[in-house]
Ligand SMILES: Nc1ncnc2c1ncn2[C@@H]1O[C@H](COP(=O)(O)OP(=O)(O)OP(=O)(O)O)[C@@H](O)[C@H]1O
């Protein structure tokens with residue numbers, strides 16, 4: 490019987506996965522792929538996946554467009570801040586938001602949290618994410634964002650005018666905030682698997698800078 494050759498790429502991935510000890514939090518523009526890439530990353534890490542937008546909808550028992558339409562953006566942002574605090578395991582006042590219990594991680598503290606596009610712009614939310622998680626800025630060019638966001642009709646901010654112009658403005662004004670994430674990955678026009686591999690190796694490179702060399 491032939492011996493199987495060890496696969497160095499898989500071994501490198503396993504090494505990175507074993508060193509991840511905190512939540513990975515994906516931040517970036519709407520449509521960049523935080524949810525779809527985040528789900529795949531969680532599967533690879535064998536860790537829970539939590540989508541902040543979904544959690545807000547569950548907590549409010551309303552869709553995001555309905556929350557915006559009924560209560561306005563400021564109300565949504567406040568809920569978003571409290572929900573993300575809960576997903577990051579922040580105790581007490583966050584629980585006021587609803588009767589949901591804090592999420593209990595299955596494997597240590599590791600989980601993948603995909604945030605909504607505006608979450609990292611809030612100072613308090615950003616500070617919490619930077620303190621408790623490994624923040625990854627997923628980024629893409631404007632054409633890619635326009636194409637990807639056009640696939641679904643569930644983003645109220647894009648209904649306030651020309652989606653391309655709105656995305657261009659948001660991208661410019663938000664970039665300095667997203668850039669505060671320690672890791673930056675381009676979610677380009679390639680299959681999800683490629684973005685995932687790039688993301689994991691960027692996390693590995695960042696972990697290398699955090700650990701003292703023995
Ligand atoms: N790397 C990729 N390659 C191809 N398609 C992608 C990639 N990343 C995301 N997409 C597609 O783009 C669309 C938007 O992705 P997704 O919903 O994950 O974005 P998001 O960042 O979570 O957006 P939002 O902030 O509005 O929740 C989906 O149809 C998804 O399949």
Ligand SMILES: O=C(O)C1=C[C@@H](O)[C@@H](O)[C@H](O)C1
Pocket residue numbers: 518519542553604605606607608643644645646
């Ligand atoms: O970029 C944003 O501000 C938003 C992105 C979505 O994920 C949702 O959180 C909501 O539609 C707002």
Ligand SMILES: [Mg+2]
Pocket residue numbers: 523524525540542603604605
């Ligand atoms: Mg999403």
